[in-house]
Amino acid sequence: MSLIPTLAETISRARADLRMGLPVVIGNHVTAAVETLSPARLSDMRALGQPVLALTARRAETLKARVYDDGLARVIVPTDGDLGWLRALADPAGDLMTPMKGPLKTLRDGEIEDHKAALALAKSAQLLPAMLMIASPPLPGLTTLTAGPMLAQLASEAAIAPVAAARLPLLSAERSRLHIFRPDDGGTEHYAIEIGDPPRDQPVLTRLHSACFTGDVLGSLKCDCGPQLQSALTAMGQQGAGVLLYLNQEGRGIGLANKMRAYDLQNQGFDTVEANHRLGFEDDERDFRIGAALLRRLGFDAVRLMTNNPRKVAMLEGQGIKVSERVPLITPRNRFNTDYLDTKALKSGHLL
Numbered sequence: 001m002s003l004i005p006t007l008a009e010t011i012s013r014a015r016a017d018l019r020m021g022l023p024v025v026i027g028n029h030v031t032a033a034v035e036t037l038s039p040a041r042l043s044d045m046r047a048l049g050q051p052v053l054a055l056t057a058r059r060a061e062t063l064k065a066r067v068y069d070d071g072l073a074r075v076i077v078p079t080d081g082d083l084g085w086l087r088a089l090a091d092p093a094g095d096l097m098t099p100m101k102g103p104l105k106t107l108r109d110g111e112i113e114d115h116k117a118a119l120a121l122a123k124s125a126q127l128l129p130a131m132l133m134i135a136s137p138p139l140p141g142l143t144t145l146t147a148g149p150m151l152a153q154l155a156s157e158a159a160i161a162p163v164a165a166a167r168l169p170l171l172s173a174e175r176s177r178l179h180i181f182r183p184d185d186g187g188t189e190h191y192a193i194e195i196g197d198p199p200r201d202q203p204v205l206t207r208l209h210s211a212c213f214t215g216d217v218l219g220s221l222k223c224d225c226g227p228q229l230q231s232a233l234t235a236m237g238q239q240g241a242g243v244l245l246y247l248n249q250e251g252r253g254i255g256l257a258n259k260m261r262a263y264d265l266q267n268q269g270f271d272t273v274e275a276n277h278r279l280g281f282e283d284d285e286r287d288f289r290i291g292a293a294l295l296r297r298l299g300f301d302a303v304r305l306m307t308n309n310p311r312k313v314a315m316l317e318g319q320g321i322k323v324s325e326r327v328p329l330i331t332p333r334n335r336f337n338t339d340y341l342d343t344k345a346l347k348s349g350h351l352l
């Protein structure tokens, strides 16, 4: 019956539910994101049974909570563990001010599939990966999912289709077109800027650029994104041909709100990688497969890739796009971005 939502559609609804503060059901658990949970919903959830807080191993390590499970920890919520307590565990903003939140007791043994799925859903909703979980029978009215199929769906690649395109003269290249692509799983749209008329049978000068509101739009000095974007477009304009894929993966996939949390931690002295880890994320949560899919949709199978990130080269090659050349994209250093660039070179393997 085509009027019943598919798994991808149900997951997309569940994402919206979590962002609004509404719990969802995953397997045998009712679960809600701590970040958006209201006091009223917390107290109604507590009435259902003993709550457990699922955290990623990254966040648990910062909190010195024992990690018995693969990639995550299940913290037993004490009777006096109120919303303030839960939020302090979810959000590292106050870690340095109030370092001792424990001792934290974590569960070992038992099923962790539902917890794993809940954390994956929180990340895909760009919320802090801290999920309150309570064993519960099905609750009518709540979006309901099963962990295994849901995890497989989240790891799979969404199909992406062109929606609209138009000529868009740019300062750096008057002969340009902007193409909009939409994934079929309710995820965000991505853009391709095609400069000139690049022949489809030759490697095309290409940039895979992840969104950076602060750098691209505001001209932030903390990163190299804005100058990279402009210098890629300028090079394509000068050569008369190129493709810039603008992927809406703000903050290496954690979203702008979490990126600002990461910046706040960086102001406390942590580097860009440590900040992501303290928040409970991996240092890079982007799915680069989308770049290969867009290139194929545009008719390209070989590129000259403008990047300093060897992972982008490896990913495109792995997805069957030939990278005939890596074109370095070095931009000036300043006193605000120099540590960030050093960390990318030292910890993330960037060739700077």
Ligand SMILES: Nc1nc2c(ncn2[C@@H]2O[C@H](COP(=O)(O)OP(=O)(O)OP(=O)(O)O)[C@@H](O)[C@H]2O)c(=O)[nH]1
Pocket: 208, 209, 210, 211, 212, 213, 223, 225, 228, 249, 250, 251, 252, 253, 254, 259, 262, 263, 272, 276, 306, 307, 308, 309, 312, 329, 350
């Ligand atoms: N989480 C997080 N994201 C950041 C930070 N600084 C910049 N970003 C994001 O990092 C991403 C950088 O994207 P790109 O420039 O396409 O990729 P890259 O991995 O630096 O590789 P290059 O192709 O060499 O530029 C953007 O999504 C930015 O929003 C930070 O301190 N923390």
Ligand SMILES: [Zn+2]
Pocket: 212, 214, 215, 216, 223, 224, 225, 226
């Ligand atoms: Zn940036």
